[in-house]
Amino acid sequence: MAAATNVAPMDDTQVNHGMLIRWVNDTDTTTYDSRADAEKCRAYYDSRQWTPAEVAKLKKQKQAATVINRIKPKMDALMGMEKAAKTTCKAYPKTPAHEKAADAATEAIRFVLNDNAFDQVRGAAWENLLIEGTCGAEIIVKPQPDGDYKVVINHLFWDRLIYDAHSRTKSFDPKTCRFLGQVIWMDYEEALQEYPDDADMLQTMTSGATVYEDQPRWMDNTRKRVKIVELYYKEKGKVYYACFTYGGYLKGGPKVSPYINEEGETEWPYEFASAFVTREGARYGAVYQLLDVQDEINKRRSKALHLMSVRQIRLEKGAVDDVNKVRSELAKPDGVVETTPGMEFEVLKTGDMATAQFNLLEEAKHEIDAVGANAATQGKDRTVQSGVALRERAQMGQTEIGPMFDVLKYWQMRVFRKVWNRIHQYWKSEKWIRVTDDPNNLRWVGLNKPITKGEQILEQAQQQGIPPEQLQQLQAQIQANPEMQQVVDTKNDIVNLDVDIILEEVPEAANMQVETFQALAEMVKSGLPIPPEEVIAASSLPNKDRILKAMKNANQVPPQVQEQMKKMQEEAQKLAEENQALKQDQSVEKARLAADAQIAQQKAMMEQESLKLKAQLQIAELELEKQKIEAEITLARQKAEAEFALKQQCAEHDQRQMMQKSEFDMQQKRAADPAFAESLDMPRTADMLGQMLEQFQGIGAALQQIAELSSQGLALQEQTIAAIQAPKTVSIGGVARDANGAIVGANVATRTLQ
Numbered sequence: 001m002a003a004a005t006n007v008a009p010m011d012d013t014q015v016n017h018g019m020l021i022r023w024v025n026d027t028d029t030t031t032y033d034s035r036a037d038a039e040k041c042r043a044y045y046d047s048r049q050w051t052p053a054e055v056a057k058l059k060k061q062k063q064a065a066t067v068i069n070r071i072k073p074k075m076d077a078l079m080g081m082e083k084a085a086k087t088t089c090k091a092y093p094k095t096p097a098h099e100k101a102a103d104a105a106t107e108a109i110r111f112v113l114n115d116n117a118f119d120q121v122r123g124a125a126w127e128n129l130l131i132e133g134t135c136g137a138e139i140i141v142k143p144q145p146d147g148d149y150k151v152v153i154n155h156l157f158w159d160r161l162i163y164d165a166h167s168r169t170k171s172f173d174p175k176t177c178r179f180l181g182q183v184i185w186m187d188y189e190e191a192l193q194e195y196p197d198d199a200d201m202l203q204t205m206t207s208g209a210t211v212y213e214d215q216p217r218w219m220d221n222t223r224k225r226v227k228i229v230e231l232y233y234k235e236k237g238k239v240y241y242a243c244f245t246y247g248g249y250l251k252g253g254p255k256v257s258p259y260i261n262e263e264g265e266t267e268w269p270y271e272f273a274s275a276f277v278t279r280e281g282a283r284y285g286a287v288y289q290l291l292d293v294q295d296e297i298n299k300r301r302s303k304a305l306h307l308m309s310v311r312q313i314r315l316e317k318g319a320v321d322d323v324n325k326v327r328s329e330l331a332k333p334d335g336v337v338e339t340t341p342g343m344e345f346e347v348l349k350t351g352d353m354a355t356a357q358f359n360l361l362e363e364a365k366h367e368i369d370a371v372g373a374n375a376a377t378q379g380k381d382r383t384v385q386s387g388v389a390l391r392e393r394a395q396m397g398q399t400e401i402g403p404m405f406d407v408l409k410y411w412q413m414r415v416f417r418k419v420w421n422r423i424h425q426y427w428k429s430e431k432w433i434r435v436t437d438d439p440n441n442l443r444w445v446g447l448n449k450p451i452t453k454g455e456q457i458l459e460q461a462q463q464q465g466i467p468p469e470q471l472q473q474l475q476a477q478i479q480a481n482p483e484m485q486q487v488v489d490t491k492n493d494i495v496n497l498d499v500d501i502i503l504e505e506v507p508e509a510a511n512m513q514v515e516t517f518q519a520l521a522e523m524v525k526s527g528l529p530i531p532p533e534e535v536i537a538a539s540s541l542p543n544k545d546r547i548l549k550a551m552k553n554a555n556q557v558p559p560q561v562q563e564q565m566k567k568m569q570e571e572a573q574k575l576a577e578e579n580q581a582l583k584q585d586q587s588v589e590k591a592r593l594a595a596d597a598q599i600a601q602q603k604a605m606m607e608q609e610s611l612k613l614k615a616q617l618q619i620a621e622l623e624l625e626k627q628k629i630e631a632e633i634t635l636a637r638q639k640a641e642a643e644f645a646l647k648q649q650c651a652e653h654d655q656r657q658m659m660q661k662s663e664f665d666m667q668q669k670r671a672a673d674p675a676f677a678e679s680l681d682m683p684r685t686a687d688m689l690g691q692m693l694e695q696f697q698g699i700g701a702a703l704q705q706i707a708e709l710s711s712q713g714l715a716l717q718e719q720t721i722a723a724i725q726a727p728k729t730v731s732i733g734g735v736a737r738d739a740n741g742a743i744v745g746a747n748v749a750t751r752t753l754q
Contacts (some may be wrong), residue, residue: 015235017249020242023162023179024229030165034282038132038158041287044071049298054098058302066302070368075130078401079284082126087409089113089416098497105420105499107445112419116153120223124155126408129275132158133285136272139418140259141426149426151419156182156270162231163272166283170407171414172272174234177543180270181231188224195648198250203227218240232257232268239266261421265442269420273411284405293368300364304357312348319343372401387429413502424497449491454484 043049050058050065058065085573091105112118125135136156141149162181169176191202228250230243243256257266274283311330319339320326329335330347339345368558461474494651517538524530533551536544 015233015240015254017244020229020231020233020244020354023231023233024166024181026100027162027165031282032281034133034284035159037135037282037284040291041131041133041285044069044291044294045075045287047072049294064302064305066298068295068297068301070297070365071287071294074290074368075127075287077128078130078404079123079403080403082408082658084125085405086119087412091420092502094498094500098499101491101497102499104445104447105423105497108423108433108447109416109419110428112151112153113416116151118153118415121153121155121711122408122412125273128158128285129273129404129411130286133276133283133288133444134158134161134272134274136161136182136270137415138269139271139415139422140269148429148431149422151422151426153415153419160184161272162229165281168262168277168279170274170277171410172270173266179231179233180232180268180272181229182270184228184230185225186228188226191210191226191228195250197252200247201245201250224262232270232332239268259418259421260425262417267418268422269418270644271411271414273407275407286401290368293364293371297368300357300361304354304361308354312350314344314346314348315339316344319345355521382415383617420499446491451491452484453486454478455479457484490578 017468047067047069049067049069055065089109091102091109093099121137125137128135135158138154138156140152143153144150160183162179162183163172164177164179167173167177172180188202192199195202226245228243228245230241230242232239234240239257240254241257243250257268259267261267276287276288277283278531313330315325315326320337326337329337336347354439427447430449432444433447434444458471458475458478461471466474504605519528519537520535520538526534533548536547536551
């Protein structure tokens with residue numbers, strides 16, 4: 001119940017008691033269908049999936065009302081995902097001046113969450129969000145005996161929520177929602193204790209709408225219970241609070257809301273959320289879309305079992321004596337039916353109808369398994385064996401249910417902000433909160449802690465790194481000076497702190513610890529030098545602290561052994577220094593020898609290069625001589641060939657002239673003396689021609705001899721060139737150096753290789 005503390009009476013508001021009653025009744029009437037669907041969803045989750053009329057009809061047909069609840073495991077899986085996907089809050093400063101104090105704001109919010117067991121509140125809200133479709137919580141403050149205020153987070157049941165039915169936002173945004181509230185059923189005596197000043201008003205109790213009655217239905221007319229409504233509504237830019245029954249106001253009538261937001265404006269303490277909202281404003285959850293498929297599964301299973309357990313017969317009148325007895329016998333596994341001979345009696349086959357029902361049943365089961373939480377999202381896919389692969393497959397399958405988780409996260413974010421608003425508004429005195437993030441290191445955080453001048457100076461000195469002796473002297477001087485006790489500042493001033501509240505994902509500790517331990521174990525198997533203490537610390541052993549302590553004590557060495565080990569270490573260090581000095585001397589000698597060897601090697605290389613240059617020079621001279629001889633041979637050959645050609649041409653020319661002259665002379669003689677022609681006989685002419693031919697042959701033989709001599713000269717020249725080109729070995733001896741380092745006294749011997 002909301003605690004209306006430090007509130008001011010409402011002034012000149014136009015909303016009266018009658019208007020508030022109409023709002024409540026309007027919510028009851030407008031949301032009747034969606035609330036009926038929500039109750040049906042809750043019944044289906046609880047395996048109450050047949051109506052009384054359906055059960056009676058099935059019993060009349062001797063058919064079982066079978067329930068194969070496929071909805072509950074799905075919803076339980078989604079609830080388990082919520083437990084695994086934990087989130088927490090984190091406060092970030094809006095200005096650099098609040099950077100240090102932001103951590104204190106974070107710890108303050110987390111303290112309130114732990115103090116109210118918010119994990120349980122969040123889980124209950126998530127359950128309502130999945131099944132009924134709407135969840136709610138109130139964030140209020142309650143005065144404490146010491147004058148302080150305690151921030152309280154209460155979970156509100158879905159069937160106790162009152163809201164503006166014309167708002168269609170999932171978050172019940174104040175911009176679209178006129179009012180929010182809750183219904184509280186109380187015993188009459190309890191109500192008198194809670195509202196002692198309004199006893200006359202409580203006497204006008206009413207029964208109220210049936211939807212707001214206590215669940216389960218254990219109320220009767222003899223028990224006096226009164227319905228009380230707490231409503232926050234907007235009017236003229238402010239939020240007002242009213243507590244009333246049907247008969248009138250309680251707590252003195254409407255008042256301005258005692259709660260303010262981060263902008264300094266009044267707000268209501270409620271945070272409602274819905275998983276899905278239709279265009280008409282009907283609100284529903286994840287179960288609603290599974291109702292029809294679940295009905296099909298139940299009815300087809302029941303029908304198939306019924307068809308398998310009954311028999312249909314076709315008989316001729318008079319074929320049996322008692323039809324009812326035949327029905328009874330056919331229902332038995334070993335039933336016997338006696339028929340009249342000659343008359344028709346047949347048991348009809350109905351197995352095809354049962355098979356059809358089973359086929360449709362399998363299709364319905366596949367349909368419901370494919371929606372929402374399935375094997376992939378739950379990490380139960382049997383086709384995947386790796387744990388990492390299962391987790392990745394589960395993350396991929398969760399995209400379908402992501403919108404519902406977004407609704408939950410946004411609702412949680414708004415709850416965190418309202419928690420901070422209550423802290424910021426009501427925690428004004430000095431307050432210490434316990435931080436329990438590390439059970440082995442308990443620490444405290446101070447809020448609104450006054451800081452004296454001396455404490456401020458001492459803190460600045462510690463930040464500057466002053467030695468402990470000077471810090472003690474400074475502390476003594478501060479204690480002796482009364483002026484240092486003057487309060488000059490406030491540490492972690494909540495009232496003036498301005499921060500942003502965001503959500504932080506918190507990994508599942510158990511899974512992360514197991515995976516870390518498995519990774520370390522694989523590293524140890526592969527030979528990585530990981531200390532055993534680190535492996536044990538990463539394990540999930542319940543007594544690992546005791547094991548680590550025992551290992552630490554076992555590693556401690558007695559003082560006598562430590563002294564001996566110290567002496568041995570000193571001696572080993574001394575030996576190491578002497579060995580290092582010896583190694584340095586050896587290094588110097590080795591360096592000198594290496595330098596001498598390098599100088600000798602350089603000298604040998606220089607001599608080798610000199611010999612190589614001489615050999616190259618001789619080869620160049622021989623090559624030049626070879627080219628000279630080749631040129632001379634070529635020139636001689638060309639000269640001989642030219643002379644031979646000239647002589648041959650001259651001989652041929654002389655021969656032609658002689659023949660022409662002889663022929664010319666004979667023609668003249670013939671012309672001058674005809675008798676001469678007759679005197680010439682053929683034998684003489686033949687002799688003359690033969691003599692001429694012999695002369696020509698002699699000339700040709702001479703020319704042939706000249707050609708042979710030229711060929712012999714050319715062959716001799718080619719042999720000379722081949723001898724020059726043949727491989728040779730050059731032996732150089734008598735090598736020495738003079739005073740200037742030049743090479744002298746070298747002699748060369750050449751031998752041709754055969």
